[in-house]
Amino acid sequence: MISLMQSFRIRGGVHPDPKKTATTDLSIASDFPLPKKLYIPLQQHVGKPAEPVVRVGDYVYKGQLLAHSQGMISAPVHAPSSGVVTDIADYPAPHPSALPIRTVFMETDGKDAWQLLQTHTDPFALSAEEISLRVGAAGVVGMGGATFPAAVKLNLGRKNKISTLLINGGECEPYLTCDDRLMQESADGIIDGIRIMLHGMETPQAIVGIEDNKPAAFRAMKNAAADYRQIEVRQVPTHYPMGWDRQLIRYLTGKEVPADGRATDVGVLMHNVATAYAIHKAIRHNRPLVDRVVTIAGGAAGSPGNIWVPIGTLISELLDYCRVNRTRMARLVMGGPMMGDALPIAELPVVKATSGILALTQDEITRGSEQACIRCARCISACPAGLLPVDMANRIRSNQLESAVDIGLKDCISCGSCSYVCPSNIPLVHYFKYAAGELAARQQAQHKTEQTKKLIDERNKRIERIEKQKAEEAARELAAKVAKYTADQAEQVI
Numbered sequence: 001m002i003s004l005m006q007s008f009r010i011r012g013g014v015h016p017d018p019k020k021t022a023t024t025d026l027s028i029a030s031d032f033p034l035p036k037k038l039y040i041p042l043q044q045h046v047g048k049p050a051e052p053v054v055r056v057g058d059y060v061y062k063g064q065l066l067a068h069s070q071g072m073i074s075a076p077v078h079a080p081s082s083g084v085v086t087d088i089a090d091y092p093a094p095h096p097s098a099l100p101i102r103t104v105f106m107e108t109d110g111k112d113a114w115q116l117l118q119t120h121t122d123p124f125a126l127s128a129e130e131i132s133l134r135v136g137a138a139g140v141v142g143m144g145g146a147t148f149p150a151a152v153k154l155n156l157g158r159k160n161k162i163s164t165l166l167i168n169g170g171e172c173e174p175y176l177t178c179d180d181r182l183m184q185e186s187a188d189g190i191i192d193g194i195r196i197m198l199h200g201m202e203t204p205q206a207i208v209g210i211e212d213n214k215p216a217a218f219r220a221m222k223n224a225a226a227d228y229r230q231i232e233v234r235q236v237p238t239h240y241p242m243g244w245d246r247q248l249i250r251y252l253t254g255k256e257v258p259a260d261g262r263a264t265d266v267g268v269l270m271h272n273v274a275t276a277y278a279i280h281k282a283i284r285h286n287r288p289l290v291d292r293v294v295t296i297a298g299g300a301a302g303s304p305g306n307i308w309v310p311i312g313t314l315i316s317e318l319l320d321y322c323r324v325n326r327t328r329m330a331r332l333v334m335g336g337p338m339m340g341d342a343l344p345i346a347e348l349p350v351v352k353a354t355s356g357i358l359a360l361t362q363d364e365i366t367r368g369s370e371q372a373c374i375r376c377a378r379c380i381s382a383c384p385a386g387l388l389p390v391d392m393a394n395r396i397r398s399n400q401l402e403s404a405v406d407i408g409l410k411d412c413i414s415c416g417s418c419s420y421v422c423p424s425n426i427p428l429v430h431y432f433k434y435a436a437g438e439l440a441a442r443q444q445a446q447h448k449t450e451q452t453k454k455l456i457d458e459r460n461k462r463i464e465r466i467e468k469q470k471a472e473e474a475a476r477e478l479a480a481k482v483a484k485y486t487a488d489q490a491e492q493v494i
Contacts, residue, residue, distance in 0.1 A: 010251060012384035013239050014417045016174050016338065018213060022304045023177045023297055028185055029307045032321060038080055038106040038312030039091050039349040040066060045147045047073030049102060058085045061115035063288050066104050069136070075149045076139045078288040080310035083108035094315070094334055094348040096341050103349075106312065114287075123196050123283045128158055131200035131283065138282035139289045139352075144168055144179075144243065144272030145335060147353045150279060153271065156264055157201030163267040164253060165203050167194055167276060169210040169217065170236060170243040173336025176356045178293040179273050181306045183210070183217035186277055187224035193276030194231055196283050201269070206231045207252050208273070213238040240338065241415040245270045247384055259411060274355075294354055296322040299361035300329040309350050315357055316346035324359040331365050333358040338416040371424040379418035379428060385411050389418035393431040401435050401442075409435055 043049040050067035054060060060079040067077040083106045090100035123131065136151030157165070167190075171179040183190060194206050208225070210218045212235045225231040236242055236251055246257045248270065255266040263269055274292065281287040290311055297304040302323030309318065315334075319326070333340040334348075335356055350357075379389040387408040395404040409432065418428040 010237065010239050010242070010247065010384075011386065012382050012417060013241060013247070014382050014420050015238070016240055016420060018238070019174045019297070020177050020180070020213070022301075023175075023295055023306055024180055024214075026181070026305045028178075028181050028293055029305055032307050032309055032313075032318075034081055034108055034110065034112055034310065035313050035317055036108060037086075037314075038083075038108060038310060039314065040077060040080065040104045040106065040312040041091070041093060041349060041351055042067050042077055042102045042104065043093070044077065044311070044352045045073075045075040045141045045149055047071060047075070047149065050074060050077045052088050052102075052104060054085050054088075054104070056085055056087055059083070060085060060106070061113055063117070063290060064115045065288075069139075069149075073149060073152060075141050075151075076137065076288075077104070078139055078290050079106065080290040080312050081106070081108045082111050082113040092345070092348055094341075094343060094351055094354065096344065098344050098348065117286045121284075124199055126199075126283075128154075128200050128202050131196060132158075134286075135200070135279055135282055138278075138287070140275060140278045140282055141289070141352050142272060143274035143278060143292060143352060143355070145339070145353050145355060150271065150275055153269060154197065154200045157197075157203055157269045160264040160269075161267070162201055162203045162264065162269045163205070164269075165194070165197060165201065165206040166245070166248055166252060166268055166270040167206055167208040167273055168243050168245070168248060168270055169208055169214070169221065169273045170248065171214070172211060172238070172240045172242045173338055173340070173356075174240075175297040175358055176295045176336050177297075178295045178306050178355055180214045180217050182277060182293055183214070183273055184220050187217075187220040189280040190221065190273050190276045191224040191228065191231060192284065193278070193280035194225075195228060196279055197271060197276060198230060203269075204230060208233045209236045209242075209248050209252050210234070211236055211238045211242060240417065241384060241413070244384060244413055244415065289352060292350075292352060292354065294318065294350060295356035296324075296359070297356065298324075298329070298333075298359035299364050300325045300359035309354075311350060311352060313350045314346070315343070315348050315350060318350070318357055319346055319359060322359075328361050329359045330362040331358075331360045333360060337364075338420070339414060368425045370426055373424055373426060376423060378421045378423065382417040382421045384415065384417065385413060387412060389428045389432075390426070392435075393426065393428050396431045396435045401439055404435055405439070409439075412436075 048070040051070050052067045054066050062082045064079045066079050069076045086107050087105040091103035092098040093101045132151045132154040140150040141147045222233045225233050249268050257263055278289050291308055293306050294309045295306050332343045373390055392404045412432045414429055416429045
């Protein structure tokens, strides 16, 4: 038994101060005032952005389709409330760059009127394919931050004969408690969503992993799953980044995902608890994903909490609702402090991936000045992926990005554990994020160059083909003239 547990031991990671006490005992607020305007980005998932099916001036009901998915990896977008579409144009995205993305602008009418809903009392009478279709049509994506379309995962699970569905209830990031509260208050719905997913993937069992600093959520989920032998609810150690799929898979199943492989390679697939609840609402109540629970916390928040928020709500309105002192707020973060994104402005919309908004004070973000590396190797011990962070950072500093890739840059999950433990305050993860962005930009530039070269080659071939056709036509006309002239001469001789 001891050797078995040792084989499942946690690799790397850190123990940051959880900072969850401010919100973990507060019920989810559902009285957030409906915003007068909503800004709904058409890119809220990995894959191609959704394509609008509404026009400016259209009246839409809550839950009505605004934009349909495009391609295999995509998700549709629905109206978070009832009202009028006032514009479809570019608007800054909730990202550190705040680069504009195509967005549907809505003016709400205050009625919050749903479109006609058709409920399904027995989803288990539906086929597995029908479950995937309905989840896809509801626009459900991975709500732990990955935003991978849930229907695509269900199809992957069915095609790859998944043996175990893992449900991530870890919520290992400091400050965030939205999943914790959702498990405490909606455990029955989450378990129902898990059963629907098992049916949709034709998978025999599920394991729910919950960090042991959430005892109330563990009890609620355990009770809700008591009648379903195919669902096991287990506690896992409070250890960042326990929510990383490979870490959780290894701890709960003992299976190791290959470095260049996927979880499906070992017969496992993982979803977040909030995704399971969204699937429950989509299948049982025919409600697309138009809102989510968001944690608002941080030292500058006068009234921190967890709130049901319509997608498209401006973060600035959430800050006002939670009485955030803007003069104390030194950094605005979407997500957790370890892997979240620092936002440049608050006039950005909440999206399906927004698990938390942190209004952090200067004391909460201050680090010591950066010093030279003392070769202590703590970053190596903390890396859950078994990488060499400081060596990768040195290669990136020297602009040897490909060399950094050779030693595992693409396996880095940017969890920030290395930066957290570094006694020299070297912002290692910033180097990795920079390198990942630079490599992506170079790849795009190379793709653009190749596309341009391809277009030029096709143009040259087209010109060559036209010139050849002209020459052949001229030759045929000349031959016809010669033949006619020869025939005329022959008639004159006769």
